[in-house]
Amino acid sequence: MSQIEKAVARHYTTGALTDRVRDALIASGVDPDAATVADLKAGDEFHTGGVAATDNLFNQLSPTHATRVLDIGCGIGGTSRYVADRYDSTVTGVDLTPEFVETAKALSDLVGLSHKVDFVEGSALDMPLDDAGFDLAIMLHVGMNIEDKAGLFAEVSRVLATGGTFALFDVMGGPTAEPLAFPLPWSTLPETSFVHAPEVYKEAAEAAGLTLETENDRTDFALAFFEEVFAKVAKDGPAPLGIHLMMGETAPEKFQNYVANLEAGRIRPTEMIFKKTG
Numbered sequence: 001m002s003q004i005e006k007a008v009a010r011h012y013t014t015g016a017l018t019d020r021v022r023d024a025l026i027a028s029g030v031d032p033d034a035a036t037v038a039d040l041k042a043g044d045e046f047h048t049g050g051v052a053a054t055d056n057l058f059n060q061l062s063p064t065h066a067t068r069v070l071d072i073g074c075g076i077g078g079t080s081r082y083v084a085d086r087y088d089s090t091v092t093g094v095d096l097t098p099e100f101v102e103t104a105k106a107l108s109d110l111v112g113l114s115h116k117v118d119f120v121e122g123s124a125l126d127m128p129l130d131d132a133g134f135d136l137a138i139m140l141h142v143g144m145n146i147e148d149k150a151g152l153f154a155e156v157s158r159v160l161a162t163g164g165t166f167a168l169f170d171v172m173g174g175p176t177a178e179p180l181a182f183p184l185p186w187s188t189l190p191e192t193s194f195v196h197a198p199e200v201y202k203e204a205a206e207a208a209g210l211t212l213e214t215e216n217d218r219t220d221f222a223l224a225f226f227e228e229v230f231a232k233v234a235k236d237g238p239a240p241l242g243i244h245l246m247m248g249e250t251a252p253e254k255f256q257n258y259v260a261n262l263e264a265g266r267i268r269p270t271e272m273i274f275k276k277t278g
């Protein structure tokens, strides 16, 4: 693991995460030992818009039970379980942060999905996976921690079969070229944040033999989502189960800075879908 990767993994390590998710389920009125995939949704998809954003991405894809899916930077496995549950696909998740991988496994056990999802520790830049073993690779809110976009796309292309799809949803650079306000959900400091313009992704993809099929600016969706979340928190207070469980004590500041950056046009949450043609 590089020094940057070590710092990224430290950023995401908050301690006793599985126990805190179990406690949050109980506080929400859910028996953890009878929990379902849906019961975890409020707190297991660590990206803008949570499961609504995942729905939007997957409504443009068509995996089946036969699709071999790779979830790059899978976090605690929320999106992997979503795919296995909704499409009956088999999913492999790779993530840098040991506590996330451990929690991904424990939560998948909890909801009875361990036979469909598998999680391994590793870097997206050097995945411990065979060549051409996947039909669909997904990556949600991970690229902001990876400087080497060319290396990332080359590695994704390596593990994808010809004809395979790479679908991502990342926070990219927006139209306003100003420094970002920190801390942010993916990084406390600028040193571990690599928010790049959409063009950087597209150039890296092209060089790796991945052809762009669709690109969607999700700024309006993100603004509407946070308006709703902030109104709900102002009315009812924070829900016990939420992605704040993975964000430490500065979670409120991180959310506020995210929205300030978004409103100022410094960031642009963006979906891109590529096909491996060659």
Ligand SMILES: C[S@@+](CC[C@H](N)C(=O)[O-])C[C@H]1O[C@@H](n2cnc3c(N)ncnc32)[C@H](O)[C@@H]1O
Residues within 6 Å of the ligand: 005, 008, 009, 012, 044, 045, 046, 047, 072, 073, 074, 075, 076, 077, 078, 079, 094, 095, 096, 097, 100, 122, 123, 124, 125, 139, 140, 141, 142, 145, 146, 185, 186
């Ligand atoms: C904001 S979270 C998103 C997690 C998950 N994709 C989701 O949407 O719930 C970013 C994740 O990327 C992982 N990550 C960051 N850099 C990585 C790298 N170089 N290789 C693998 N995983 C990485 C982190 O450990 C973290 O789990």
